[in-house]
Amino acid sequence: MLEEDPQLQSVVDKLLAGKQSLKILEIGCGSCSHVDFGPRAYIVGIDVSEKQLERNTILNEKICGDVETYEFPPEEYDVIICWWILEHLSQPYKALENCQKALKPDGIMILATPNVMSIKALVTKFTPHWFHVWFYRYIFGEKLAGVDDRVPFKTFLRMSIAPESIKRFAKEYGLSIERFHLYENPRQKNLRARHWLIDAAWKVLAVVTKVLSFGKLDAEMTDLIVVLKKPAVTPALV
Numbered sequence: 001m002l003e004e005d006p007q008l009q010s011v012v013d014k015l016l017a018g019k020q021s022l023k024i025l026e027i028g029c030g031s032c033s034h035v036d037f038g039p040r041a042y043i044v045g046i047d048v049s050e051k052q053l054e055r056n057t058i059l060n061e062k063i064c065g066d067v068e069t070y071e072f073p074p075e076e077y078d079v080i081i082c083w084w085i086l087e088h089l090s091q092p093y094k095a096l097e098n099c100q101k102a103l104k105p106d107g108i109m110i111l112a113t114p115n116v117m118s119i120k121a122l123v124t125k126f127t128p129h130w131f132h133v134w135f136y137r138y139i140f141g142e143k144l145a146g147v148d149d150r151v152p153f154k155t156f157l158r159m160s161i162a163p164e165s166i167k168r169f170a171k172e173y174g175l176s177i178e179r180f181h182l183y184e185n186p187r188q189k190n191l192r193a194r195h196w197l198i199d200a201a202w203k204v205l206a207v208v209t210k211v212l213s214f215g216k217l218d219a220e221m222t223d224l225i226v227v228l229k230k231p232a233v234t235p236a237l238v
């Protein structure tokens, strides 16, 4: 079960029930995957990093390319996964448009991204990349952070991937929202649980930012998982 969203797998399973085979595209696939599609899946992964692609052992097909400009075949994929990639793109909306063109009718898109309207995302957006590498190495304890194309990656965190912008994107392209799950990142939760003082300071900061931003900024809901569905084509009447 996925810690970030315990219901995601069942939502996806229901939406894909009855499909004999699945062609899946994972953009910014990196070296791992988070959703299980079983043996009926043929998985294509695209990433700009050759090193990340080399480390990925679940892909049937690997593409080294940029998701903002790559020309995917139209209406080719049953599922398109954008997992922790949109925040790393300077033009994430372009990538989303690219993905929706490549999605088959009745296909689904799964997006996992930080909530850009959260304190965590704002701190990430306005601090330098070297600080992120330091944080991963010395606070999260990931010794290889930043080495050989490993996390953390450069971030842009554009407003075009804010929760409300994603809802607008869905509306613009006639995609239905099948799941919209805001949650607190387990890493933030663990960090707060480490010491009561960190937790207390965090709670004060949360209230202050909420008040000062008139409720627009969220301290707790750091991340977002969304499932969008393209309508099936209705057969032409004869």
Ligand SMILES: C[S@@+](CC[C@H](N)C(=O)[O-])C[C@H]1O[C@@H](n2cnc3c(N)ncnc32)[C@H](O)[C@@H]1O
Pocket (backbone or CB within 6 Å): 027, 028, 029, 030, 031, 032, 033, 034, 046, 047, 048, 049, 052, 065, 066, 067, 068, 083, 084, 085, 088, 089, 149, 151, 153
């Ligand atoms: C945070 S990692 C996420 C990897 C994987 N999706 C996961 O959930 O673990 C971001 C990945 O996006 C890739 N990436 C960054 N910019 C990209 C772009 N313009 N086109 C394709 N991949 C890109 C990076 O190389 C990296 O592997």
